[in-house]
Amino acid sequence: MSVGSLEAETTAGETKAAAEHGGAGPFPAPLSRESAGRLADVLKAVSDPTRLQLLSMIAASPGGEANVNDLTAALKLTQPTVSHHLKTLVGAGLLSRSKRGKWAWYSIRPDRLDVIRGLLS
Amino acid sequence: MGGDPDVPSPPRALPGGTARRLAMRIKILSEPVRLRLLSLVVAAGAVGVNAGTLAGQVDVVGPTVSHHLRVLTEAGLVRSSRERSRIVYAATPTGARLYRQLQRLGGDAAPPSTADGATLRELLDDLADTPVTGGRAVPPAAGSPLPGLLDPDELLDRVRDRLAVRFAGVFSAETVHRYLADSYERLAHSAVVTSHLPVLTEQFAAERLAAMARSRGLLAKPVPDVLFVCVHNSGRSQMAAGLLRHLAGDRVQIRSAGSEPTVGIDPGVHAVMAEIGIDLRAEYPKPLTDEAIRAADVVITMGCGDACPVYPGKRYLDWKVSEPARRPLSGIRRIRDDIDARIRTVLLPELLGDPPAAPG
Numbered sequence: 001m002s003v004g005s006l007e008a009e010t011t012a013g014e015t016k017a018a019a020e021h022g023g024a025g026p027f028p029a030p031l032s033r034e035s036a037g038r039l040a041d042v043l044k045a046v047s048d049p050t051r052l053q054l055l056s057m058i059a060a061s062p063g064g065e066a067n068v069n070d071l072t073a074a075l076k077l078t079q080p081t082v083s084h085h086l087k088t089l090v091g092a093g094l095l096s097r098s099k100r101g102k103w104a105w106y107s108i109r110p111d112r113l114d115v116i117r118g119l120l121s
Numbered sequence: 122m123g124g125d126p127d128v129p130s131p132p133r134a135l136p137g138g139t140a141r142r143l144a145m146r147i148k149i150l151s152e153p154v155r156l157r158l159l160s161l162v163v164a165a166g167a168v169g170v171n172a173g174t175l176a177g178q179v180d181v182v183g184p185t186v187s188h189h190l191r192v193l194t195e196a197g198l199v200r201s202s203r204e205r206s207r208i209v210y211a212a213t214p215t216g217a218r219l220y221r222q223l224q225r226l227g228g229d230a231a232p233p234s235t236a237d238g239a240t241l242r243e244l245l246d247d248l249a250d251t252p253v254t255g256g257r258a259v260p261p262a263a264g265s266p267l268p269g270l271l272d273p274d275e276l277l278d279r280v281r282d283r284l285a286v287r288f289a290g291v292f293s294a295e296t297v298h299r300y301l302a303d304s305y306e307r308l309a310h311s312a313v314v315t316s317h318l319p320v321l322t323e324q325f326a327a328e329r330l331a332a333m334a335r336s337r338g339l340l341a342k343p344v345p346d347v348l349f350v351c352v353h354n355s356g357r358s359q360m361a362a363g364l365l366r367h368l369a370g371d372r373v374q375i376r377s378a379g380s381e382p383t384v385g386i387d388p389g390v391h392a393v394m395a396e397i398g399i400d401l402r403a404e405y406p407k408p409l410t411d412e413a414i415r416a417a418d419v420v421i422t423m424g425c426g427d428a429c430p431v432y433p434g435k436r437y438l439d440w441k442v443s444e445p446a447r448r449p450l451s452g453i454r455r456i457r458d459d460i461d462a463r464i465r466t467v468l469l470p471e472l473l474g475d476p477p478a479a480p481g
Binding site: 037046049053094 | 148151153154156221222224229241
């Protein structure tokens, strides 16, 4: 899922211009068609109220992990529905899934944790 | 990550209303072409990039590019400015920051910038609250689409219905539709971004259909048809059309076009025409089309050189008139008066066989 580092080489002048340009640092290289498609898929996965709620619950769970049973109970949805949403989020590279014992445990992937926390709080 | 099955249920979820609002705002950006356009605009930095270059890099048709740029602009992520005859797009600070956060959400390893204080949530909240051009706020009502999210096809459907009624018995609905789609594409290419695009498209398509009908003898052609052509259709040809309209009234059918139409009529041109009581506010730059040339009896070119194809049976005049853009008002007045004199002494006698009309 990773689109890799898209940072372009920048000159000192460009970096300075970038600092004046909303303080966003050096300009990233534009997205390729493929990267844009992947990023759009990630955003589509996130742009659903139930999936945002699932992410928020997982992020706030003890140990940063939750299982489908707890999530289903809290959201008052059927388990297949919740499982479907979780699968979508795993497919988008936002969640990791690990099966331990009876349950599959979902956690937010560490490299997305900061940005997803910034989205949810 | 010690997942203990005995811990209590997970904490409360994000409130439903908040989740819906956030989802709707993220959805605005979850479109590949829109993301690529945003990335290209951000990559261009403070210098910006023009619409033609953007369209060339995303390999989609002009109207689609215009539509996405309009959405991004109305969301406050991109701003446009006019440089000479081109529209240049640059990312707003919110747009540049939001793009970075989105990349991180997508798994880009780009290190967070020290200046990236705002969280994704704050940036998304900002996005909806950013006033768009004209001071209008982006509608906050949950569930209602943003104006820029309206499919241009939906807007054009209404226009198509009206035009089909207008040309009933002359052209089939399919022909009307084809001309409408083509007109939209041509205007969107040249006019770039304007909230008036559907209105202008209706007018432009109607003029083209009428011209075609007339050239095929499907509509009565009681008066001579004159076409003024210059490069941008923002100065000379507009002044000439306005002057002739006032000098000849409805004794002449008048059109104007540009070989490379620009975005709007030059403000100086508006001013010097208004001085003599001619209002050009309803006019807009249009591309040169084949029907306009075919319908014309007289074609007057001003500086557009070989761009105008030559058809037999027409009278062609080439007037050496200076380009008014970026000239002081005094210079534009001289150009206006030059055109006025040529219309009175050359064109009117040719069209109507009349003595030159009285000044006024």
